Amino acid sequence: MSDASLNPTNRLSLFVYLIPIIGFFPALWTLYRRQCSKEEKAVCRLAVSLAGTWLLGYLLMGFGAETFEFLALRLLILNSFLTSSYFLVSLWLMFLIVKGKPARLPGFSQWAQRLDMR
Template sequence: MENFEPKENRELLAGEQRDNNPQSPIPNPPSPIPKTQLLLYLIPIIGFFPSLWTLYRGQGSREQLAISRLSITLALIWLLGYLLLASGAATSDFLTLRLFILNSFLTSGYFLVSVWLILRLIQGKSGRLPGFSTLAERVLGKYLS
């Protein structure tokens, strides 16, 4: 049965490593970032804390730092909007219901954007948002990196 297997497979199974391209510039390519770690950063509300820790340490790949900045930016924008709308609803007699509805739309939007970004990362696409990623780079890149 061994004769039906290609010779290269038998050599690799026997433990012999062959280098097809001896002039490759990178002998051992860097290991890719685990997707689970990037997905953890994008979990709504919970992902804020590992993202903050990653930026605080300043260690991580460029992709990890970018996703961390985006996650923190989204969470802070949601929190600021949530608090402003809730306090407006608490102090207003006429706009209370409307502000609570806007608050629920803001929260739903934050969760949907986070889930959409998670799905994009699972598919292997970029985890960037056009306006928010540049804002995150500008603001948080200055203070936390």
């Protein structure tokens, strides 16, 4: 079953999983329950991986800005670029879902698929 053949309810759930920050929780819950289609599982893993990567980078750069005064401005600017990129990538993936195309990121999707929640 391809993403183009998903019914509107499935597309809506995939759309919700990709909402920045908020979509992390339903995506994690769906992965935890293990009662989902392959497409849903792939999007959930991608959403959790994106949010986790963003959160780790956000926390590390924030900690670095607090710790190293001479790098504070640079790290805060990088932090804002990281956050903006996370939101833009999420919006782009949501747009792909609306168009009926597969929500995939080259390299990142393959990495997310290797993560197994057992």
